[in-house]
Amino acid sequence: MGLLTAHDAWQEGTSQVKSSAAVSRVKVSADGRGVVSHAGVGMLREVADLAGLSAQVTAVLADTYRGPWSYEPGAVFADLAAAVADGADCIDGVGQRCGDREHVFGPAASTTTMWRLVDARIDAAHLPGIRAARAHARAAAWAAGAAPDPGEWLHLDVDATITIDHSDNKQDAAATWKKTWGHHPLLVFLDRPEIAGGEALAGLLRPGNAGSNTAADHITVLGWALASLPAAYRPDPDDPAAQQILVRCDSAGATHTFAAACRKAGVGFSFGYPSIPGCATRPRCSPPPAAGIRRSIPTAICAMAPG
8 A cells, every 4th residue: 555645745736734743644556656555554653643632641751750751651652562463572573663654653762762652651650540531532432433233232252362471581471371481461351343352441461370160350350450441342341231241251160259349330140150060950049149230141050159
């Protein structure tokens, strides 16, 4: 795909007009001029600015600087996010995708600056503000037309994944239950059939030897995921007209503690769990929802059995 900037268009003979646009317009051409790979990353990066993510993150991290910065922290954060979406799996990947195409994506911060952002500036005290910035950006994007269809259930998928560490010296890397070495993060995605992979709502970084059935981790990441939704799309146990949400996970999340947390949050839940032969015929394996929680749906019969 070729990208023709406003400056290129003027050079071709159009009259010079001062543009009032906040960002350069992009024209798609097939003439071979200005061809660049990964051009879509530039558009994705622009969305981060238009949705307010960059400005919000800058405001959150401003107090971590002693003086003026060369690169706004929100811009560095957005560059990292866009690079990850494009397939980067390390900070050096940002330079490989953006650093040599500054005429399209704009100048990128150095690897050292990016490392300092994620390793020192975004600490435990600033993480809540970063999560709020992401929620603000999602609300802006949904308000602009990216929201799910109104009145439909939202399905949140909770699952852990194994990430491999090939260097053996990454922080919190450990042996995993799959006999590999790395990390075992727990993730929550909003199922959007029209979006490949859905929307990433929240993630909890965990050591490779973190347990699969850790209810506390499931509760934590679910709380972050619900908070990342725009206010109008969050559940409310006391409001029958509130957004309906179904939490889905496999047997790793099928615990009484996590089920109780789902009920308390006012969300339905569907847990996968191997059933015992004949269990479905026993009424005690399918207790009714708690009083006042109309959306708690214990579909994993045996996982919900009392006693």
